[in-house]
Amino acid sequence: MYSRVLSASLYGLSGEETWVEVDVESGLPVFNIVGLANQSIKEAKERIHAAVMNCGFDFESHRITVNLTPANKKKDGSHFDLPIAIALLMSTGQLEPHKGEKKGPVTAYLGELTLDGRLSSIEGALPMIIGMQKRGVNRVVIPAGNLPEAQLVKGMEIIAASTLTQVTEHISGMDIIDPLIADGKTSSAESTAADFSDIRGQELVKRAAQVAAAGMHGLLMIGPPGVGKSMIGKRIPGIMTPLSYEEQLDVTQIYSAAGALAEDKPMICERPFRSPHHSMSAASLIGGGSRPMPGEISLAHCGVLFLDELPEFDSHTLDMLRQPMEDGQVSIVRVNGKCVYPARFMLVAAMNPCRCGYFGDSKRRCTCSESDRKRYVGKVSGPLLDRFDIHVSMERIEFEDISSGEAGGRKSADIRQEVIRAAEVQRLRYEGRGISSNSQLTPDLMKEFCSLDDEGQQLLKDAFIKWKLSARSYHRILKVARTIADLDGSSNIQRVHLLEALSYRQPDAYFKG
Amino acid sequence: MDDRVYKVWLANYAGLSVKGQLVLSELFGGPEGVYRASDRDIRSVMEGCSYLPEAGKISGLFSRDLSGAEKLLDKAEKCSAKVLHITDNGYPEHLANIPDPPPILWYKGDLSIIEKPGIAIVGTRRCSPYGRWVAEELGKRIARCGGNVISGMAEGVDSAGHKGCIAAGGKTAAVFGTGIDICFPRSNQKLYDDLQKNHLTLSEIDPGYAGQPWNFPKRNRIISGLSRAIIVVEGALKSGSMITAGYAGEHGREVFAVPGNINQPGSLGTNKLIMDGATPITDLDSVPELLGLERPGAAGRRPELTPQEDALLKTIRENNGQPAELIAFKSVLPSRDCLALISSLELKGLVKSEGNRLFTL
Numbered sequence: 001m002y003s004r005v006l007s008a009s010l011y012g013l014s015g016e017e018t019w020v021e022v023d024v025e026s027g028l029p030v031f032n033i034v035g036l037a038n039q040s041i042k043e044a045k046e047r048i049h050a051a052v053m054n055c056g057f058d059f060e061s062h063r064i065t066v067n068l069t070p071a072n073k074k075k076d077g078s079h080f081d082l083p084i085a086i087a088l089l090m091s092t093g094q095l096e097p098h099k100g101e102k103k104g105p106v107t108a109y110l111g112e113l114t115l116d117g118r119l120s121s122i123e124g125a126l127p128m129i130i131g132m133q134k135r136g137v138n139r140v141v142i143p144a145g146n147l148p149e150a151q152l153v154k155g156m157e158i159i160a161a162s163t164l165t166q167v168t169e170h171i172s173g174m175d176i177i178d179p180l181i182a183d184g185k186t187s188s189a190e191s192t193a194a195d196f197s198d199i200r201g202q203e204l205v206k207r208a209a210q211v212a213a214a215g216m217h218g219l220l221m222i223g224p225p226g227v228g229k230s231m232i233g234k235r236i237p238g239i240m241t242p243l244s245y246e247e248q249l250d251v252t253q254i255y256s257a258a259g260a261l262a263e264d265k266p267m268i269c270e271r272p273f274r275s276p277h278h279s280m281s282a283a284s285l286i287g288g289g290s291r292p293m294p295g296e297i298s299l300a301h302c303g304v305l306f307l308d309e310l311p312e313f314d315s316h317t318l319d320m321l322r323q324p325m326e327d328g329q330v331s332i333v334r335v336n337g338k339c340v341y342p343a344r345f346m347l348v349a350a351m352n353p354c355r356c357g358y359f360g361d362s363k364r365r366c367t368c369s370e371s372d373r374k375r376y377v378g379k380v381s382g383p384l385l386d387r388f389d390i391h392v393s394m395e396r397i398e399f400e401d402i403s404s405g406e407a408g409g410r411k412s413a414d415i416r417q418e419v420i421r422a423a424e425v426q427r428l429r430y431e432g433r434g435i436s437s438n439s440q441l442t443p444d445l446m447k448e449f450c451s452l453d454d455e456g457q458q459l460l461k462d463a464f465i466k467w468k469l470s471a472r473s474y475h476r477i478l479k480v481a482r483t484i485a486d487l488d489g490s491s492n493i494q495r496v497h498l499l500e501a502l503s504y505r506q507p508d509a510y511f512k513g
Numbered sequence: 514m515d516d517r518v519y520k521v522w523l524a525n526y527a528g529l530s531v532k533g534q535l536v537l538s539e540l541f542g543g544p545e546g547v548y549r550a551s552d553r554d555i556r557s558v559m560e561g562c563s564y565l566p567e568a569g570k571i572s573g574l575f576s577r578d579l580s581g582a583e584k585l586l587d588k589a590e591k592c593s594a595k596v597l598h599i600t601d602n603g604y605p606e607h608l609a610n611i612p613d614p615p616p617i618l619w620y621k622g623d624l625s626i627i628e629k630p631g632i633a634i635v636g637t638r639r640c641s642p643y644g645r646w647v648a649e650e651l652g653k654r655i656a657r658c659g660g661n662v663i664s665g666m667a668e669g670v671d672s673a674g675h676k677g678c679i680a681a682g683g684k685t686a687a688v689f690g691t692g693i694d695i696c697f698p699r700s701n702q703k704l705y706d707d708l709q710k711n712h713l714t715l716s717e718i719d720p721g722y723a724g725q726p727w728n729f730p731k732r733n734r735i736i737s738g739l740s741r742a743i744i745v746v747e748g749a750l751k752s753g754s755m756i757t758a759g760y761a762g763e764h765g766r767e768v769f770a771v772p773g774n775i776n777q778p779g780s781l782g783t784n785k786l787i788m789d790g791a792t793p794i795t796d797l798d799s800v801p802e803l804l805g806l807e808r809p810g811a812a813g814r815r816p817e818l819t820p821q822e823d824a825l826l827k828t829i830r831e832n833n834g835q836p837a838e839l840i841a842f843k844s845v846l847p848s849r850d851c852l853a854l855i856s857s858l859e860l861k862g863l864v865k866s867e868g869n870r871l872f873t874l
Contacts, residue, residue, distance in 0.1 A: 204841050207848035223869070353868065360642045360868045365778045369639055370668035371700055395836030395869040462860055484849070499853035502860075507868055 003090035006108045006137065007083040008128040009068075009075045012292065012332075012339030013253050015124075015131020020080060020109075021067040022087035029061035033084075035068030038076045038291075048085045050115040055164050057094050064088065073337075076291045079122040082111030082141070085164060086171070098173025107139040107159075108132050109167075110146075117164040121145025123259035126252055129153050139179065141167060147180075148266030149256055152249060154184030184245070196235050196412045201397045202228055203409055208392045208504060210415050213240045214422040215438035215483030218347040218387045220310070222510055223394030224364075225357045229350035230275075233306040236348055237271035238412040240304075241423045247302050250342060254301055258294045272303030274345075278312040286320050287341055292332040297324055298341035310351040311379040318384055321347070325387055347387060351380070353510050361396060377510055389439060389476045390504040422486040438483045443475060450478045456498055463502050477501045519544035520598035521582035524617035525719070531599060531616045536562060538600045548577065588720040592694035594619045605630075611738040611764045615717035618735075619693040622713035626684045631661035632804055633736050633766075635757045636670025636746035637779055642867035643834055644670055644747035644779060647771050649677035650797055650874070651744060656683020658806035663739045665690065665732065666708065668698055670746045670754075675704060679712070686739065689716040690732040691724035715739075733757040734764075742767040742804055744794065748782035755782050758791070769794055769803065816861040821846075825854045829864055829871050836869045 004021040031045045052059050066084055068075050086109055089095035101107075110128060111119040125146040130153055132140060139157040142150055147160040157179035161167045169175040196206055205221065209232055212219040219236075221229045243251065251268045255261045261268075276285065276296045287295030297305060307313060324330040328344035353359040354373040359366040368376070426437050433445065441449065452460065460477070463469065469477070478493075481501035485493045523534050523544040534544075540558055541547045547555075589596060597604055597618045607630045608614055632655050634648055652662050652674040662678040664671040666687040678685040687708050691697045693716040696705040708714050717735065718728055730753055737743060737760040745768070748754030761768050768791040773780020787793045794800065801808045818826065828844045841851040855871065858864040865872050 201842065202838060203848045204838055204852060207852065360870065362774075363776070366639065366641070371698060374700060393869040395838060397836060397838050397842075459860070463856075466860060466862075496850070496853045499856040499860075500849055502856040503852040507866070510868060 001091045001093065003087050005083040005087040005090075006106055007080055007110060008108055008132055009073070010077065010124045010128055010131075010257060011073075011337060012341060013127045013257055013294075015128035016073075017108075017132070017135055017137070018075065018080075019069045020083040020087050021069060022084065022091045023065045023067075024088070024091040025063045025065075027063035029063065031064045031066075033066040033068070035066075035071040036074045037068055037080070038074065040078050041068070041075060041080050044078070044081050044084055044113075047081055047113045047115060048088065051081070051113040051117040051164055052085055052089070054115065055117040055168070057089060057168075058092070060092065062092070064091075074291075077123065078112040079110040079125075079128075081113040082119065082143075082164070082167065083109040085113060086167065089168065095168055095172060097171050100173065100176075101171055105139045105157075106137055107141060108137050109141045111141070111143045111161075111167075113164060119143035119145075119162055119164065119167075121263075124257045125149055126152065126249075126256035126261075129156060130249070130253065132156075141170075145263070149252060149261060151180070151182045152184055152252060152267055153182050156182045158182055194231075194235050194238070196232075196239065196415060197409055199228055199231055199235070199409065201409075202232065202394065205232055205392050205394055206409060206415070208390050209236055210239060210419060211480060211483055211487065211500075211504070212236070212346065212348070212390050213415075214419045214487050215389075215426070215479065216346050216436075217389035217439045217480060217483065219349070219390045219392070220385070220388035221348075221350045221392050221394055222353055222507065223350075224352060224359075224361045224396060227394045227396050229394065230306075230308055233275070233304070233308070233348045233350060234273060235412060236304050236306075236346070237273045239415045239419055240271050240346070241416075241420050243269060243271060243302060251302050254294050254298050254341065258299060260299065270303075272300055273306060274300040274303065275306040275308060278307070278309050278314075280313075280317065282314075282317045282320050285317055286324060286330050286343075287332050287339070290334065292334060292339040292341075294341045295330070295343075297321065297330060297343040297345060300345040301342045303345055304348050305345045307347070307349040310349040311376055315379060315381055319381060322383060322387070349388065351377075353377070353393070359510075363396070385506065386472050386476075389480050391506045392504065393507045393510070418487055421489070422483065425486045425489075426483075438479050438486070441475075441479050441482070446475065446478055450482050450493060452478075452493055452498070455495060456493060459495060459498055467505065467508070469505065473505060477505065480504055516543065516545050517596055518579055518582045518586055519548045520600070521585055521596060521617065522579055523547055524598060525585070526576060526578065526581050531614055533562075534616055535599065544598065544600060585719055588694075589619060592621075592720055594621050594693045594720055596620075597624070605739065607741070608735065608738040611734065611760075613734060614738060615735060618715050618717055619720055620713060620715045621693055621709045622686075622711070623684070624713065626661050626686045626713040627663070627715075627739050629661075630741035631663040631686065631739060632806075633663040633740035633743035633757070633761075634670065634674030634746060635664060635733075635736065635743060635748075635754045636674075637748045637752055637754060638667050638669040638671075639779070640669035640673070640747050641777065641779055642870055643773070644771075645673045646834070646865070646867055646872050647794075648673035648746045649680075651746070651794075651800065652677025652679075652683070652685070653681040654797060654800050655804065655806065656681035656685075658801045658804075658808060659683075660804065660806050661685060663688065663736055665729075665736055666701055666704065666714075667729075667753075668700065672701055672704055674746070675708065679707065684712055686713040686715060688732050688735045688739070689714060689718065689724070690729035692716060692718050692720045692722040694720050695723055697724055729753060730756045734760045737761040737764050737766055740766055742769060744769040744771065745783050745786055745791070746771045747773065747779040749778050750781050750785060752782055755786070758786055767792070816863070818861070818863075821850070822854055822858055822861075825851070826858055826863055826873070829858070830873050832871075834870055834872055837866065837871055838869065840871055 002023045008015045009018045121143045126149045141159045144160040144162040170177045324343045330343045331340045354368040355376045356367045358364040481497045484497040537547045648670045656678040662685040664674045743761045745754045770783040770786040770791040
């Protein structure tokens with residue numbers, strides 16, 4: 001007997017319909033799964049066998065063929081256990097859908113089985129459910145463990161079960177589980193992120209961080225160990241604009257696909273902060289694997305990618321950042337198709353001024369020679385350095401020098417208020433232009449939005465002669481000046497804005513002779 | 514072949530001390546005369562000169578082979594280096610008067626730069642931002658007062674001294690510890706080209722020879738010899754700068770030292786020099802008087818400043834060389850205004866940032 005059940009499979013972040021067909025004929029006992037299933041699906045037969053038996057059903061020796069269709073696309077994941085088991089029970093006549101179930105909307109089944117017939121939660125539930133909804137499927141059966149993330153999909157009917165028996169009883173009408181209509185509400189978790197007021201001093205760098213967050217500019221901090229570079233980096237997500245619902249959904253989908261959602265935190269409501277170690281491989285940075293998984297740049301989507309000890313990263317790995325940063329997404333091409341993951345993040349990096357870290361320090365002597373230092377700094381390629389609109393150098397401050405001041409500086413929440421205002425100005429200004437922040441300005445758009453008066457032109461000209469700036473830095477300075485003007489609520493770029501932007505230029509002392 | 518070949522031969526292949534070369538050249542009418550003189554004449558002269566160290570053993574050791582000298586001159590020709598022998602007119606007297614002058618100098622550039630004694634700026638290769646700033650400022654000030662800077666084109670203080678002098682339109686000479694045609698360190702290629710084209714580079718090492726570690730302390734005696742005063746900017750207790758200072762004392766040159774923090778290894782050497790009697794450079798404005806240079810005419814007029822800029826400049830002056838962060842704190846200005854004002858002061862040429870530290874100019 002033949003039966004079929006709807007399920008889904010995940011390609012990158014797009015969930016696609018996949019039908020599970022089961023045919024049971026009499027003959028020599030075999031159990032075949034076809035349809036380009038990978039190892040984890042092939043192993044499903046053992047799990048299904050045990051689970052079905054342990055739930056009190058028969059697993060008679062028949063000729064069983066399972067087909068996953070469309071059969072020309074590779075499939076992966078353990079979530080086919082449940083649909084295969086259901087289809088199998090229907091084919092062998094052990095499960096008869098009740099009337100309501102037959103007439104009702106098409107239901108998709110996702111779930112992994114344990115040997116005793118319980119349903120365990122799966123990876124990538126959210127993007128698959130979103131994919132189902134896009135294709136007009138509005139009802140889904142999922143493991144109870146995936147309920148919190150599934151609830152984010154507005155209007156979806158969700159049936160969450162924790163055992164195979166619950167699902168079969170629901171289908172047969174013995175014990176119907178009431179579907180839960182997802183309201184798309186997100187728990188706006190209170191911000192647990194560390195606060196800027198924890199950092200004493202370094203006010204100039206905090207200001208630079210604010211400007212960077214307001215315009216989504218890349219930020220590079222240079223300074224000896226222990227001045228607070230990482231502390232500042234970690235606090236940047238807390239001063240960026242809060243995520244919108246769409247952004248939260250996007251980010252959560254990526255985490256779901258990567259299996260990186262914590263059980264107690266189904267939804268990513270705060271901007272992510274990713275700080276990969278410098279030993280990481282190119283694949284873990286941009287994403288990869290035979291079944292391409294999102295890399296760090298995608299996990300940092302809408303948030304901050306923080307690269308500590310920038311020169312220690314493999315330069316080839318870092319150079320891979322350039323194209324995704326340009327496009328805001330990364331496409332990973334494999335033999336059986338291409339995956340596109342979004343990757344629009346704010347790049348924040350920290351580095352020591354030299355290998356030993358103490359160049360220019362007032363207390364410890366730097367043990368590097370000039371050429372050592374140049375070699376160390378030179379490891380960061382020019383094109384990558386150009387991605388940082390804002391450069392700041394930091395210096396150790398003696399505690400006695402600043403302890404006389406008022407405790408702590410500004411709170412993250414206050415800084416954020418200003419950032420939100422500036423971001424709103426940018427959003428309105430760039431509506432319909434295909435960009436959302438000043439950092440994305442192209443030279444063409446800059447002509448339109450970053451015009452300078454005569455005084456400003458002259459000032460920039462003087463600065464260019466004085467500091468021998470490049471054409472690229474011209475654009476960087478203009479973009480940053482635009483953001484500073486936005487923070488100031490000024491419609492045009494004024495002299496002070498330009499001057500402040502100029503102070504974020506690349507420091508000659510480290511990068512030039 | 515002109516008489517250069519005899520000079521090179523006399524200096525490098527005849528096995529004579531500088532003194533011997535000078536005495537024999539005078540007696541036989543120049544290096545060529547020495548070359549053409551018979552062994553008997555030379556022996557009789559040498560035997561009469563018991564004060565020459567080689568007098569006893571020189572006989573018969575004279576080789577009249579010019580091939581080595583010709584090869585060297587070929588090499589020099591290729592890199593268009595010129596040669597200066599101690600018997601030449603252009604050889605600076607103040608250099609000839611030190612106890613151990615180099616018999617021969619290969620040079621490229623304008624020899625008039627060392628006609629009169631210059632001011633040497635020396636110091637560690639691994640200098641702090643402070644040392645670099647001081648060296649550059651000293652170079653500028655010396656240049657503005659018409660002095661010439663002598664140094665060794667090493668990384669750090671040396672390069673900063675040269676660069677400061679060049680930036681202020683002055684003339685400078687570099688003495689190498691390698692062959693004249695070798696740029697060491699390689700990272701200084703730009704400075705090297707500039708020095709050879711518009712200034713002067715010198716070396717006693719034969720062209721084409723890379724430096725050996727012991728060549729560098731030896732060349733320091735030439736730096737001292739070419740100067741009438743040396744300024745040690747930064748240096749550890751045991752360092753090349755201290756060797757130069759030692760030579761300077763031996764040569765009767767004035768020694769100046771830039772004082773530094775007593776917990777900075779790079780300043781321990783200079784502080785010790787001060788303790789031993791070197792004159793400390795206590796502020797930049799007094800440098801011309803200290804060095805006996807003439808002050809240039811009234812400096813260009815001071816750019817106009819807003820009251821805010823003026824106040825911040827005062828704060829920076831009071832905390833010269835401190836991180837911008839501290840200046841911002843002391844100025845009690847909001848960060849954004851402070852950053853803008855610093856940029857403005859930098860543009861007006863009153864302040865310079867080295868990394869995060871701010872220095873007044």
